[in-house]
Amino acid sequence: MKKEVPIGIGFLVGVLIVFEYFLKGLWPAVSKTATDAQNWGSVISAFAMGLAAANLIVIHGRRIKQKHPDAWMSWLLFAGILVMTITGFYAKGTAGGNTFSFLFDGLYLPLGTAMFSIMVFFIASAARRAFRARNIDAAFLLVAGVIVMIGNAPVGKLISPWFPSATSWLISFPNVAGNRAIMIGAALGMVLTGFRVIVGIDRSYFGGE
């Protein structure tokens, strides 16, 4: 039953959603059930966060217990979880002026923004190390990349009006063609993966063979 029940549930819900997508309006009760199933999916996702939090607590708890050299970071993690949870409960949404809002705006937002900004340094490092014209394909990628980088910045038009035009052409034609090709292939892959999961051929999602 350990394998049959998840496969059965997957089959029923999968068929329901596919049916609702194509035959919506034919049987209103089916549409409503499909919507409810999707809402249950949202609720289950929220509960899965509890499992993930438990994993975090176990791993970092062990680090603290074993006096790992980086245990202070685990303490910081627990402190962060506690402070944000407690202040979040007492806050009224993210209305300005309360502690949760202060921590979110003053700590969480700048940290996330800073991390995204650090990407530019990774790009600089990759630009020197990896963006090399090793073969003809890489050369095409490189030339297109350089043209689009210059054309996408306002300075591109100052250097030459050709850059924005070339950028627009590259994005509108070769890029769209390549994207569509990959999208079509990926979409077919997704349909078949979904089919395998729905009918129970693919059981990797619950650890089965």
Next chain:
Amino acid sequence: MNILKRFGEMDRRWLYVILLVMVVFPLLRPIGIPIDVSSSTAKFVASVDRLQAGDRMLLVFDYSIGGGPDVDPQAQVVLAHALSKGVRVVEVAFVDTGLNYATKACDLWVSKGKVYGTDILNLGYAPGVETAISAFGQNIEAIFVRDVNGKAPSSYPIMEGIKTAGDFKLIAEFATGIPGPAEWIRQVVTRYKVPLACGVVSVMGPQNAPYLQSGQLVGLLGGGLKSAAEYEIAVKMPGAATAAMDAQSLGHLTIVVFVILGNILFLVERREQKAKKA
């Protein structure tokens, strides 16, 4: 040649310093490089311009903190443009951090005199990503039972006659990942035929260009901060995005120089190796 070799062997932190200087300098001493409005941005502007005073528009804050600096200026200028025309805006978020941006924007415009519940409304955040969007499309109040102030959406004048996503005149979605334009096209545009215009981070621009070409999007701000600057110029509301364009220009040029130097070095080294083998 020695300079090239030194460039190749240089500690990467020196590259970071060079890049930092090139990006910070124009923020302190603006250069004033002119900005042109691209056709995809112009289409987005036109789609908002077509709205009449009193029309309802849905503004979706689907962006995370990391991409916020790229996409938030887009959302802010579109919101300002719409409200300046008398368009009424309903805000939602399907990304948890999007709620923060939605709330800030709503509070800002209420403090400027807009009436909450009549001119602007914040329905809050719904978890579940694409499943939530699909359910939202069918029945808004099934997903957003209450707004951020705890009241039923239908109790507000702005929501009169709005039951499904198809009841809005325009949906403007701003995204940094998932959910993004593809999810909204699949779940809302295909089903309800409502016009959708999107703003995304620059790295997502090319992948969403096919949707603009096929007409599934009526407008696309696909260049991140640059698109926000273009929109600001187009609607004559210059702001933070316009101010940052000089820094972006020099930053791009610096990366291109690194790429070109790296490739020249690579070609020189390959030639030397071939000569040694010969």
Next chain:
Amino acid sequence: MVAGKQTTFLFFVLVLAVAVYYMTRARTGKIPAIRKIPGLDAIEEAIGRATELGRPVFYVPGRTEINTGGAAQNIAGLEVLGHVARMTARYDTEIRVAIAAANVYPVAEAIVQQAYLEEGKAERVKPEMVQFLSNEQFAFAAACLSIMNTEKTASVIMVGEFQAESLMLAEGAAQAGAVTIAGTARTAQIPFFVAACDYTLIGEEIFAGGAYLSKNPVGIANLAVQDLGKLASLVVIIAGSLMVTFGNKSMINWLKK
């Protein structure tokens, strides 16, 4: 039938019918031949490298949740994880799996446990093998970089749906001295992987991962169906383009039905 979906439904049913036909044929031993995929072949080498060096393999099965549009990519990533976990169990190599989505964590944990059980090494499973790091994008990326550097991972394998953190992970792995194999169907991130990784799986190659590595006949049959589907799309695109060029919109009108 919902208006505007009739042709889509027809294609959908055709694809599934062909899939059933090929899967039935595969069960009788008629397995289609597929080309070599260097990125997938390199996985065994990468794990071998980690085994020789005595350092862990680091695996990331994508970053998005399993109930989003990226679910198929997540499942593809989890299929490859199953294979990688079996190999690390067989060769007694350490594995670290980093999870960004809460609802992927129990699935990944079950897959790794199952793999070690099948290899008779169930006692070697520990909580550190599969870790939920963060669902916040760059917190996750920072945590991955930290693991790669502190644990000196020898090989980094990333298969699934990724977003902006892809370059950070790929370049970070390269800076940590690891061999990198990465694959995604998210077109915005493919260029970063192509540029920064040693081996890349592009687009639908990630969906081939599970079948290719396990040599499962039914899975391989699915790959053949994917290719036939692409061929059919190509025929429709060429025919439709030619017809529209000569003023005939009947193909477009039929596709819109």
